[in-house]
Amino acid sequence: MFTERIYNFSAGPSILPVPVLEQAAAELLNFGGTGTSVMEMSHRSKDFLAIFEETKALLKEVLGIPETHEPLFLQGGAWTQFAMIPLNLIGTTGKADYAVTGSFSNLAMKEAKKYGDIHVAATTADKNHTYIPKQSDLDLRPDAAYFHYCDNNTIFGTAWDYIPETGNVPLVCDMSSNILSKPIDVSKFGLIYAGAQKNMAPSGLTVVIIDKSLAGNELPITPTMLSYQTMIDKDSMHNTPSTYNIYILGLVLKWIKSQGGLVGMEKQNIEKAKVLYDYLDESALFKAAAVPAARSIMNVTFVTGNEDLDAAFAKEAAAKGMINLKGHRSVGGMRASMYNAMPKAGIDALVAFMKEFEARNK
Numbered sequence: 001m002f003t004e005r006i007y008n009f010s011a012g013p014s015i016l017p018v019p020v021l022e023q024a025a026a027e028l029l030n031f032g033g034t035g036t037s038v039m040e041m042s043h044r045s046k047d048f049l050a051i052f053e054e055t056k057a058l059l060k061e062v063l064g065i066p067e068t069h070e071p072l073f074l075q076g077g078a079w080t081q082f083a084m085i086p087l088n089l090i091g092t093t094g095k096a097d098y099a100v101t102g103s104f105s106n107l108a109m110k111e112a113k114k115y116g117d118i119h120v121a122a123t124t125a126d127k128n129h130t131y132i133p134k135q136s137d138l139d140l141r142p143d144a145a146y147f148h149y150c151d152n153n154t155i156f157g158t159a160w161d162y163i164p165e166t167g168n169v170p171l172v173c174d175m176s177s178n179i180l181s182k183p184i185d186v187s188k189f190g191l192i193y194a195g196a197q198k199n200m201a202p203s204g205l206t207v208v209i210i211d212k213s214l215a216g217n218e219l220p221i222t223p224t225m226l227s228y229q230t231m232i233d234k235d236s237m238h239n240t241p242s243t244y245n246i247y248i249l250g251l252v253l254k255w256i257k258s259q260g261g262l263v264g265m266e267k268q269n270i271e272k273a274k275v276l277y278d279y280l281d282e283s284a285l286f287k288a289a290a291v292p293a294a295r296s297i298m299n300v301t302f303v304t305g306n307e308d309l310d311a312a313f314a315k316e317a318a319a320k321g322m323i324n325l326k327g328h329r330s331v332g333g334m335r336a337s338m339y340n341a342m343p344k345a346g347i348d349a350l351v352a353f354m355k356e357f358e359a360r361n362k
């Protein structure tokens with residue numbers, strides 16, 4: 001039993017900023033003098049449409065989304081995008097290239113195979129996805145309808161440290177676990193997608209940012225609900241959107257602005273990650289799983305090399321109020337997910353506990 005909030009290192013759904021939760025709580029029963037909860041509002045109501053427009057404008061402002069691109073507020077998680085992307089985009093040439101740098105990019109690639117000619121442009125499976133391919137390692141086809149990659153590999157704790165160069169082939173990127181963690185040049189991407197449940201909002205909302213010129217070429221079998229053009233035309237409201245999560249995303253975006261926007265967010269995220277990686281590099285017990293050049297600042301994976309010790313570590317940390325540190329079964333060991341909302345004090349507490357654990361288990 002904990003009477004205070006604890007440090008939750010969950011990979012997702014994960015922590016939200018405390019001021020956001022406080023504001024949501026304060027407005028839960030009566031939003032802005034409307035006498036109702038946001039949860040109870042019609043998505044077509046004036047009050048909700050004002051929330052929707054504000055969230056959309058904030059997302060455009062915070063991410064710097066150009067006029068060529070449209071943010072969409074969808075459902076079905078990143079997994080639905082694994083199918084929606086090929087259904088909508090592969091039709092132009094029937095071909096698409098995928099980089100496989102972890103579990104989710106592999107699953108995205110397999111799902112896309114149902115809809116066209118899919119080529120693996122690079123894979124890091126040979127070293128259990130501990131690294132990221134170099135630009136020169138990408139075997140790209142000039143007639144691919146798009147190139148898909150996952151910018152931050154949640155399970156393996158790796159991240160691309162560059163935006164791939166693909167010539168005229170549109171870039172499609174899964175940013176589920178690092179969207180809003182750093183500034184990005186949206187204009188370089190044909191499509192960006194992310195499930196909300198890490199840096200944006202509770203699960204149930206999926207954000208897609210699409211270059212509008214790519215929409216409208218969907219395969220004839222594409223379900224109406226899975227057409228980007230439908231959702232662009234209907235401003236994400238072909239059916240009832242995930243209203244409460246859109247409201248929470250608006251609060252999160254205001255909080256990000258209060259932290260100095262994405263420049264401020266990235267600075268904090270780098271500082272937090274450095275504390276943990278610096279310790280991992282000097283520790284005789286713990287070792288970072290990812291190679292230095294590919295290290296994620298969102299999900300830090302590490303091992304002791306002894307499964308019993310790994311299990312004991314996660315268990316003892318949980319008892320001290322640092323939960324969800326057990327690594328994914330495909331990597332083993334530990335994983336500390338430290339999204340935007342994780343305070344630096346959480347990393348300091350984790351490293352202090354790791355030092356104490358190491359001293360006891362020499």
Ligand code: PMP
Nearest residue numbers: 077078079104154174176177195
């Ligand atoms: N891509 C990445 C990078 C993820 O981390 C996840 C989930 N953690 C997914 C895709 C799948 O997301 P969802 O559960 O929203 O379908």
